[in-house]
Amino acid sequence: MSTAPVKIPRWVDVGLIPVINIALAFLVSGVILFAIDVHPLEAVEIILYGAFGYDEALGYTLYYTTNFVFTGLAVAVAFHASLFNIGGEGQAYIGGLGVGLGILALDPYLPFIVILPLAILLSAAFGAAWAAIPAYLQAYRGSHIVITTIMFNFIAAALMVYLMVNVLIQPGSMSPESREFAEAGHLPFMHEVFGWFGVKVTPSPLNLSVVWAAICCLLVWVFIWHTRWGYEIRTVGANETAAVYAGIDPKKVIMLAMCVSGALAGFVGINEVMGVHHRLLLNFTAGYGFTGIAVALMGRNHPVGIVLASLLFGMLYQGGAELAFEEPKVTREMVVTIQGLVILFSGALAYMMKGPVERTYVRIVGMTQRPAAQEG
């Protein structure tokens, strides 16, 4: 077509193409379900009911969502500095360790109101510290952040097994778990919170950390788009050479972005250790750090997108459990599969649909003869 070049409006790039990519991921997931003799539409129905149909389910969905918001934000902040933090899993693990150690040391002496801010601080500090080492090695020693964060996930796992089995285990206990925290170290469940106001809600693991997750979204939005640090992070992410000319030190920015990222991942520990299990145990991160990658890619590194993507994955986790219960042929791992497909289509193959979609758009605009730039 030899018409004048048509400007592609922003909503095609920001809205349409991501939606198409996610649709493709779900289409392939549907094909997989179909291949194992499960009717995809029925599966969707079960998942939706299982995730939102009654208040306990909704509680579980939001509880998963909370974790994904933390890890999604963590991955996103690093992405803004064009760093790929695969270490969310390890940082969340160590963040939880920080929470647990703090509460185990303090809960006989201090009231809840003092322990809570300390626990938040400790989870952030431990998570940030675990991210700071790979960040330092990337910034000052030239090693690749992806490789080092992967290695740190494994090191974190080994460290936690050692600590739980040899040091923190409750004497006389068979399973590697610490003693249960005293009441002062429990973050209230949402059903308890509702109970204070006389509203009866079915118990679920959903706890107050969901509020903290919402606050974090807001803080990250302010941090990335309305502070100097955020500006520096985005500049380094967009063009490191230009950043240097603008007087920004990329090394410091790498450290900053990764520490914030690690701190956010560490908050998973608040939800899991302080909010749900009330003790230190193994494997409480359960792959949430990796889901954060899918969440950040799907939410295009923006808090609003991350909340939506987290809700979707929260729904898939909870509804997927329900589906596994209803349909013996389906297991929870189907959700992991979908997660992989989402990362594939909205991450690795993000540009695949760009050309075709833009060409189609140009053709449609050309046919309807409308001035193209009006929506831009």
Place this chain on the structure above:
Amino acid sequence: MADLLLNLLLSFDATLRVATPLVFCAMAGLFSERSGVIDISLEGKMLAAAFAAASMAAVSGSAWLALGTGILVSICLALLHGFACITHRGDQVVSGVAINILVSGLTVVLGIAWFARGGQTPSVGPEARFTPITLPGAEALADVPVIGALYSELISGHNLLVYVAFAMVPLTWWVVYRTRFGLRLRAVGENPNAVDTAGISVARLRYTAVLCDGVLCGFAGTYLSIAQNAAFVREMTAGQGYIALAALIFGKWRPVPAMLACLMFGFLDAVAIRLQGVEVPVIGPIPVQLIQALPYVLTVVLLAGFIGRAVAPKAIGTPYVKER
């Protein structure tokens, strides 16, 4: 003394068995990364191949058919990685993560749907596996001191794939350093512009490289499920793909040093169980977890430049954009 020697010999024997999938994967990663394509999906391809091979072995009862299926599935994933990173210039790390996560879910989903054994495949008999081979003369030499023990205990008595793995190392060396393809492979990982200017297709070279990668990961997975074991178990790769990646970096992207790193990591794994509870002077008992984490720690230390310097191929991670 003889007891110690025998123990050591058995440890080395176990080392070879543990190191085999690592060697396959390290050589696989070498092809891909030398061409400029980061491959953190070694783990996923190996896991997929392990599942495919075990399923095929269970259904057909033929080890060779199983090997073929494992390789085929691994190649498909490698091509998917290539399609994302080479054709569509997607992020290589993201693509690798996607494949790893996808496979870790899909193998369990399909495993339960097909075999209904909680994600495992049925155990297969010796006829559908690669079983240990006794090399000629091993029986006869067994009583000869030193050499006999070495030959009959250490070298003989592994399955075919172990020998294939260690044969792959000189083969990889020869391909990468002594053939025209190898020269171009190394060039395209360092300076794709130059290769393109010489009239050679960068995309085609990189596709060939990920194809080699796929074949070798297929061997690794098949080894895990129907040579070392007799069935597929969920998540049976257990991070070995990442250890192989670490070994590749440790070997500075060269075949023989990478193999030595695999052997070292394999040895650590083999002695970890034996060292449990052993008291070491000054330090006290060694935690097994420390030994298990050692490959990762060592790799981080190496990458930090404290023991030598590991310099990656220059063009690694950057998609090639032909000038328009």
